[in-house]
Amino acid sequence: MSRLNVYEPGFLSQRPYRSGRTVIIAGGAGFIGSNMGARLISEGDRVICVDNLETGRQENIAGLLEHPNFAFFLHDIIDPFSIEGPVDRIYNLACPGSPPKYQRDPLHTFKTSVIGGINLLELAEEKGARILQSSTSEVYGDPDVSPQSETYRGLVNTVGPRSCYDEGKRGAETLFHEMHEREGVDTRIARIFNTYGPKMDPEDGRVISNFIVQAFTGQNLTIYGDGHQTRSFCFIDDMLDGLIALMETENSFGKIDDPVNLGNPGEFTIAELADIVLELTGTDVGISYHDLPQDDPRRRCPDISRAGRLLGWAPKIPLREGLGPTIEYFREELKRKQRLNRQVS
Template sequence: MKVLLTGSAGFVGSHLTERLLEEGHRVIGVDNYISGQRRNTELFSGHANFSFMEADVSRGIPAFADQPAGKLDWVLHFASPASPPHYQQNQIETLMVGAQGTQNALELARSQGASFMLASTSEVYGDPHVHPQPESYWGHVNPNGLRSCYDEAKRYAEAITFAYQRTYGLDTRVIRIFNTYGPRMRADDGRVVTNLVHQALRGEALTVYGDGSQTRSFQYVSDLVEGVVRLMDVSSPGSDLHGPVNLGNPDEYSVLEFATVIRELLGERLRIEFHPLPQDDPMQRRPDITRARALLSWEPGVPLREGLRRMINDLQAGPGLRDQVRGNHIAAGAD
């Protein structure tokens, strides 16, 4: 297949690029590096089946403006800042990539006769009143709070995706991604996994917001990519295929429990510091993956401790990172 992937230089986008290339597909990556990393593009720069365009999809994808239909099989729209510091620093850009960027990607898929997938997020559920969160839950979102630029951008992106499916019969898929972690996350992305792992490796106190009782569900990136690929492969007819699909790990941890797991893995008695809870920080987050199990025969397979071992070992082995972290090495192995 020939696949155009927006956000290819991002954390998830780079892992999805890697998987698609491994399976023999051709990948056209698109990114403007507002939150993606050039080194992720460089990983594939010598691959015969990879090409790249530096472009802001909110302004269009000009290289395909005059291309005849049938050149693409899939348009995967994964472009967007996804961590609170990045989307709060780029609020308008985040809204635009969710709105105009999504429409541009949809129009490209429509003109090419290609299938389309939107990477949405568990943030569409906001601070949920239903737990765990099924796809049928409409969410509890502050439309003008600090997180609204991301939450509402993704909610709009879903709305216009479903509108294109209903209006034009476009073959669409929507995934809702829950907390995902693994190698290639930016050190400054501000999410709980990155913050705590980097603090632990530097021997610093672990920062926990509020009293740490808020819960999260953490999935390793390879599990997410597996779910994405399976959803691309599904060809069963019916509108049920086009509905949103939660992709996340239903194993639930409080943030305080998660910090304790990291201390145990490193074997160090790191101090925990408590800070005020950020505005609109969800108190519960856990996916109901009944639909993914039924539709895709999918569920996450990497346990939390094993995934964290892989992430930490990758950080310690990576070029330029050895001076930033301490020398603790965690042997990989099953729990």
């Protein structure tokens, strides 16, 4: 078992901070994880980032590496590990989230959700920490109802190309539920719908990053199917608000350990999204249509009434407003990569 000693000199300061909490973020160098780390650091928490950098990026946390209340450990959560000292909160944000990335190594993807989930749950039990599982709207599969509420059991193919991710997340939900019921671990489960914003990987493979990168590099936007399938897009700041609210809400207004949808219920067709991206980037490229991948959902829209009732949460940032800083981030990120490529050549 690996031992991550967060009290070695130079890692975490001992100064007072807002909540008196030490927070582990598994997958803390990923898109949501790195934004979460920056948010919690800014609010005074200590953050321990654990990431194997398989899909997380060190540049996402570059601005935090020298911060006295931040520690980074290169570690894969499917391997057991221990932490010295108290831990108050654990966010499990580990696992590739885009189909091209989680399909590279489906066995590892499944293990990350299930074995990694077990390791983090056991750590939470040992430390008496509250732990949040980042589940996904993909547990609903290709739904035959819309919007999708937490009571909908889903329509998932257990042996399809997406099943390593979908079923891994469903299995993790079961683990979190049973550890709460049987062992008393303080758990939270967030079913995250499509999220976007700065710090996304330009090679992420999901639709918003694909469209923006293609627009800026002069490529036709790639639409799979006829473009009539829908998605609902939540800006990262809203998602962080929802995740933190779920983590910090006490179990007094309902069964808070049951899954909670987090996402923006504004529903757009992929064709509508393509038009908006072309307009906001000011680019003039075409659209290329390709066959719809197997098991690709036709509709995706969250019912967030439970989040509103239990957390008092609802997203505030509409798609066009959130795309502004997202597009600027990608513009600068592509320029940075061009400069690096010139230096190498």
